[in-house]
Amino acid sequence: MIKHLKILEFALSSLWRRKFKNLGLIVVFSLIIFTLSSIVFLTYSFKREAVAVLKDAPELIVQRLSAGRHEMMPVEYMKKIKDIPGVGKIVPRLWGYYYDISTGGNYTVMALREGLQDKISLMEGSFVVGSGSCVVGRGVADARFLDIGSIMPLIGADGNVRRFRVAGIFTDESNLLTNDLVIIGEKDFREVFRIPQSIATDIVVQIYNPTEVDNIARKIKEALPDTRPITRREILRTYDTLFDWRSGMVLTMFLGAILAFVILAWDKATGLSAEERHEIAILKAIGWETSDVMELKFWEGFIISSLSFLTGLIGGYLHIYFFGASIFSPALKGWSVIFPEFRLVPYINIYQIAVLLFFTVIPYMAATIVPSWKAAITDPDVVMRG
Amino acid sequence: MNRETVIRVEDVSKCINRGRPNEVWPVRGVSLEIERAQCVVLKGPSGSGKTSLLSLIGCMSRPTEGRILLHGRDVAKLPERFLTEIRRNTFGFIFQQFNLIPGITVKENVMLPLYPTEMGLTEIKTRAERLMKKLRIYERRHFHVKGLSGGEQQRVAIARALINDPEIILADEPTAHLDTRLSVELIEILKGLREEGKTLVIATHDPLVYEQGFVDRVVEMRDGRVI
Numbered sequence: 001m002i003k004h005l006k007i008l009e010f011a012l013s014s015l016w017r018r019k020f021k022n023l024g025l026i027v028v029f030s031l032i033i034f035t036l037s038s039i040v041f042l043t044y045s046f047k048r049e050a051v052a053v054l055k056d057a058p059e060l061i062v063q064r065l066s067a068g069r070h071e072m073m074p075v076e077y078m079k080k081i082k083d084i085p086g087v088g089k090i091v092p093r094l095w096g097y098y099y100d101i102s103t104g105g106n107y108t109v110m111a112l113r114e115g116l117q118d119k120i121s122l123m124e125g126s127f128v129v130g131s132g133s134c135v136v137g138r139g140v141a142d143a144r145f146l147d148i149g150s151i152m153p154l155i156g157a158d159g160n161v162r163r164f165r166v167a168g169i170f171t172d173e174s175n176l177l178t179n180d181l182v183i184i185g186e187k188d189f190r191e192v193f194r195i196p197q198s199i200a201t202d203i204v205v206q207i208y209n210p211t212e213v214d215n216i217a218r219k220i221k222e223a224l225p226d227t228r229p230i231t232r233r234e235i236l237r238t239y240d241t242l243f244d245w246r247s248g249m250v251l252t253m254f255l256g257a258i259l260a261f262v263i264l265a266w267d268k269a270t271g272l273s274a275e276e277r278h279e280i281a282i283l284k285a286i287g288w289e290t291s292d293v294m295e296l297k298f299w300e301g302f303i304i305s306s307l308s309f310l311t312g313l314i315g316g317y318l319h320i321y322f323f324g325a326s327i328f329s330p331a332l333k334g335w336s337v338i339f340p341e342f343r344l345v346p347y348i349n350i351y352q353i354a355v356l357l358f359f360t361v362i363p364y365m366a367a368t369i370v371p372s373w374k375a376a377i378t379d380p381d382v383v384m385r386g
Numbered sequence: 387m388n389r390e391t392v393i394r395v396e397d398v399s400k401c402i403n404r405g406r407p408n409e410v411w412p413v414r415g416v417s418l419e420i421e422r423a424q425c426v427v428l429k430g431p432s433g434s435g436k437t438s439l440l441s442l443i444g445c446m447s448r449p450t451e452g453r454i455l456l457h458g459r460d461v462a463k464l465p466e467r468f469l470t471e472i473r474r475n476t477f478g479f480i481f482q483q484f485n486l487i488p489g490i491t492v493k494e495n496v497m498l499p500l501y502p503t504e505m506g507l508t509e510i511k512t513r514a515e516r517l518m519k520k521l522r523i524y525e526r527r528h529f530h531v532k533g534l535s536g537g538e539q540q541r542v543a544i545a546r547a548l549i550n551d552p553e554i555i556l557a558d559e560p561t562a563h564l565d566t567r568l569s570v571e572l573i574e575i576l577k578g579l580r581e582e583g584k585t586l587v588i589a590t591h592d593p594l595v596y597e598q599g600f601v602d603r604v605v606e607m608r609d610g611r612v613i
């Protein structure tokens with residue numbers, strides 16, 4: 001034990017002797033880990049958030065398509081869906097997008113429907129949405145400086161401004177669902193967007209037996225060929241793919257930097273300097289065993305790589321969960337999202353951290369130890385020759 | 387007085403780059419015996435094989451042919467781990483180029499051979515301080531070796547060679563980088579070690595060394611052979 005502590009002490013002294021070179025290596029290594037861990041944390045958090053959000057999502061949503069694009073749906077389609085065995089409650093939904101010229105933001109406007117109040121909680125105010133009142137998300141409230149009792153104007157499809165009193169604001173915890181959401185009464189919705197009573201945006205279908213979802217989706221498609229049934233599982237898979245694709249895109253952007261670091265680390269680790277080789281030969285000559293030299297080099301590699309790894313990992317964690325992922329968030333969230341930020345809930349996947357460790361720290365240490373081993377097994381006789 | 391033979395070299399040869407166009411035999415068919423507490427000088431011009439023979443005796447390389455017996459034990463065939471243990475426990479090396487580690491202090495250089503042992507740091511420090519005082523480099527203990535004079539560096543190298551209290555001291559051209567005054571100082575140190583009962587094997591072509599009275603035997607070498 002004492003021996004190992006002394007070798008560790010010498011390793012620290014050895015690193016300090018080449019402090020500028022090692023500091024440069026730590027900075028670059030940390031930046032690489034920072035980038036990779038930020039992407040990993042953010043992607044994983046978005047995916048987990050999506051899963052959490054969609055937990056209460058309908059099992060099946062039916063939309064109408066026209067020339068491959070989403071179209072408004074006749075409410076009478078509900079009759080054919082109702083006839084399919086296994087189908088429970090069917091609820092038509094009214095929702096759409098509203099571009100707010102004054103803030104440059106896109107809001108999701110939704111008509112209040114049965115059961116919505118059970119799924120989303122308010123921070124303040126009430127969920128009573130009568131004619132002329134609305135409930136807004138935190139992002140909308142912040143963008144428009146709204147409070148309970150404030151007036152939220154919406155310009156209708158006819159060009160007229162309709163004013164809605166803010167009755168409630170959604171909680172921060174529900175931000176992913178509600179950040180850009182505006183809920184108004186059904187009658188108001190149809191007036192603002194000039195949508196007749198016979199039309200809905202889409203239809204939500206409740207299925208009694210979750211294992212029958214795909215089956216029923218198929219039957220709906222057969223009964224209504226111009227519709228697209230979307231299952232909850234498909235939405236989750238889409239989000240998974242989307243975030244994987246986006247994180248891959250960001251990684252590709254940084255590929256150049258990652259490769260540069262790999263080359264730097266490889267060059268540093270595989271080509272021992274003449275000074276380092278001479279030092280190893282001296283240690284062998286004065287009685288250090290090959291295993292002692294290897295332990296020394298192990299500690300040097302371990303200290304550099306683990307210090308860099310921890311620094312980069314902690315930096316990535318702080319960047320994502322305390323500083324709002326300001327660097328990578330736009331790339332991963334997408335640019336169609338309303339600009340007010342929402343706070344991500346920290347999610348750490350030990351498996352992903354282990355993978356990151358395996359593909360960074362371990363190769364670096366191997367690249368450090370192997371050339372040292374080659375020098376350490378050389379006869380120290382070379383030292384005698386100067 | 388019959389002394390125990392500590393080192394026996396039996397018909398030892400060393401080849402470098404065997405089978406290649408640049409094949410060299412720095413040592414050829416050398417045999418000799420060295421007794422306990424003896425001072426033996428390997429004398430010869432540059433390229434005579436003194437350093438190579440010293441390296442073989444000190445278990446820093448293996449002979450191509452022949453045997454080297456240390457207390458009757460053939461060390462040439464031992465695994466590397468055992469050779470290192472012998473180097474650490476039996477020999478103290480004083481290199482021609484000093485071969486100190488430049489970025490660390492005098493004290494750290496002196497202590498270095500005992501780092502990979504189970505000896506406590508306190509004991510190692512005590513030993514190091516005693517040696518540094520004896521060799522008059524104690525005041526320089528916190529200096530980096532780069533800032534020392536040649537003579538001071540040589541004394542640090544000697545202190546390092548003695549830290550493990552070796553039985554046998556091997557010195558390769560110890561006066562090569564010293565002026566006469568410092569050479570005389572060094573010779574006094576070597577004489578003192580000889581009087582303590584250490585066995586000395588010195589490779590040199592400096593008459594200041596091999597003409598000293600405490601030298602028991604001078605072995606002349608030329609072209610890798612003993613003449």
